[in-house]
Amino acid sequence: MTGWEPGLEFVFELKVAVSEPIRVGRTASEDLNVTPIVGGTISGPRLNGRVLGVGADWWVTRGATTQLDARYLIEADDGAAIDVVNRGYWHAAEDVERRLYAGEDVGEEDLYYRTTFVFQTGAEAHRWLTEAQFVGYARPEPGQVCIRVFRVR
Structure with a gap:
């Protein structure tokens, strides 16, 4: 063992606009919903652009934990299209x-809302997105x- 520890490099922040969730159904052990993605922005030191209104987040709640599975498209400022697969987990204490639900701001440190990303693009300028692992620290806002997206070093 070398004692080396991985680090994180902040690359950009996504602000993904969503519409009201569509409830698919509930069974005895889970509740499936789909939240349409309707737009948004990307800003940061490594990427700027917009989230296209194409895609959705399929989320399943089992007990106190929600498993997320989102797929959508982003467009970089240079016009390049980038496919995004974003999967993760969400859970929080009852308080x-x-x-x-009362509309208060809740920070990333107050809940577990973590995701991982897989990006695909044919744009050479953005190939770096297809060659590394990325993690996200999320927070809901109205x-x-x-x-906040980080490249794992």
Whole structure:
């Protein structure tokens, strides 16, 4: 063992605009919903652009944990299209959930809302997105989800 530890490099923040979730159904053990993605922005030191209104987040709640599976498209400022697959987990203590539903701001440190990304693009300028692992630290805001995206070094 070398003692080396991985680090994180902040690359951009996504502000993903969403519309009301569509409830698919509930069974005895889970609840499936789909949240349409309707737009948004990307800003940061490595990428700027917009989230296109193409895609959705399929989320399944099992007990206190929600498993997320989102797929959508982003467009870089240079016009390049980038496919995004974003999967992760969300859970929070009951008091944090009450604060969220009451409309209070809740920070990334108050809940577990973590995701991983896989990007695909044919644009040479953005190939770096297809050659590394990325993690996101998310927080809900009214009408959108904000995700700070980091490249794992």
